[in-house]
Amino acid sequence: MTKPSDTSRRDFLKTFLVGAAALGASGTLAHAEEPAAKSRVVLARDGNVFGADGALDHGRTLNLLDRAMEAMYELSDPVAAWKKVIRPGERVSLKVNVLGGKGLRSNPMLVDAICERLQGAGVRARDIIVWDRDTDELERTGFRVSDDPNKVRILGTDRFGFEDEHSTHGSVASRLSKILTRECDVMINVPVLKDHEGAGVTVALKNMYGVIHNPNKMHPNNCNPYIADLNMLPEVRGKMRLTICDATTAGYEGGPGYKPQFAWKANSILVSRDPVALDYSAWQIIERKRAEKGLKSLEAEKRAPIHIVTAADAQHRLGTNDPNRINVVEVVAG
Secondary structure (H helix, E strand, C coil): CCCCCCCCHHHHHHCCEECCHHHCCCCEECCCCCCCCCEEEEEEECCCCECCCCCECHHHHHHHHHHHHHHHHCCCCHHHHHHCCCCCCCCEEEECCCCCCCCCCCCHHHHHHHHHHHHHCCCCHHHEEEEECCHHHHHHCCCCCECCCCCCEEEEHHHCCECCCCEEECCEEECEEHHHHHCCCEEEECCEEEEECCCEEECCCHHHHHHECCHHHHCHHHHCCHHHHHHCCHHHHCCEEEEEEEEEEEECCCCCCCCHHHEEEEEEEEEECCHHHHHHHHHHHHHHHHHHCCCCCCCCCCCCCHHHHHHHCCCCCCCCCCHHHEEEEEEECC
16 A cells, blocks of 8 residues: 655645635645536525524525536526436436534535435435444434435444455555445545644545544544545545535534534535535635634645645646636625
């Protein structure tokens, strides 16, 4: 198995670029050579997406998702946009993130909206599964657990188990969730926008730590190159078709758990087919919030998300982190 680069983190960070002008924030990440085509990242906002009761409003959440998907695929019909994502007869899994508890998780209202639109695009309810590591964690964070084979299933890997054989790439040797390997043809990644004490940020790429049996083994060296290598596994890379990042409530410090003093209502979602471009853009949002709150940058705290660089390099090519090759489309919904 390959090992992390011997290049010192200090020298590595010296090669970073200052950029992300599209988000109006400074960034410092080196980038690998990529094709000329730009990766589209949609940042959709609705300042009133939360109702007076503090919960996401169903209608506004659905509208927020619709506007984001229309912008993603440059269409005026959300159903037509979803038909660009899913083919008839495919089984779809939504990999959510509930590690942060009710305060900082993939919001069930957003997940319900995705399921509703998938069915509107012709996906049968029984062909949709919403999942994370543990069924009880899903239930505790507000999901309505279901194993009814004729409805949308909401279950954890604990109900299915992991494959006996290890899947390997570079630094990674892991047993994968049978939900990923056996229960779906397509994965829609539904992470949360949040800070991470080691990796810097945990968004699309790191959400895949929830599909393996041994994520505890993959945290040295700011989780690098483990995150990138994990996303190279054919079962992950081949099935991940779209990322819809929940940034309705986000965290800028103290992650990955929920700390209310470091959380804010960002009232947004981010959508992209390029998980690296999405993570780069999400990272800039977190840096901007940290600066607003008077906190040091992640680089200054020696936890810049270097896994984003690795994911974009010539050995991985999982996407681009070059701000000149990322087209951030901002949408105001509602």
